[in-house]
Amino acid sequence: MKSIQPISIWQNGQTKQATILDACVIQDNLNSYAAFYYSLMDANKTQLASGNITMDGNDYINYETNQNAWDWIGTKLGITITGDYVKFVPSPEV
Numbered sequence: 760m761k762s763i764q765p766i767s768i769w770q771n772g773q774t775k776q777a778t779i780l781d782a783c784v785i786q787d788n789l790n791s792y793a794a795f796y797y798s799l800m801d802a803n804k805t806q807l808a809s810g811n812i813t814m815d816g817n818d819y820i821n822y823e824t825n826q827n828a829w830d831w832i833g834t835k836l837g838i839t840i841t842g843d844y845v846k847f848v849p850s851p852e853v
């Protein structure tokens with residue numbers, strides 16, 4: 760998961776702010792293309808939008824690391840990744 764610059768998503772008659780991008784590879788033929796599932800979530804990890812995106816051509820040839828994939832997904836979706844998502848851990852009660 761990655762934190763992203765907040766973007767507005769229209770869901771169920773309300774505008775909500777997505778602040779998390781999650782993505783995983785769902786298919787990779789190890790030759791010419793890879794398909795990814797992505798999810799845009801709010802701070803509570805409630806899914807606001809999702810879909811699939813396919814990388815091929817020169818984009819796939821340049822897909823050398825996971826960071827390349829994250830950057831490519833962010834660019835294709837028009838999302839600015841601001842950093843790795845850090846899970847909220849509440850302070851233990853004393």
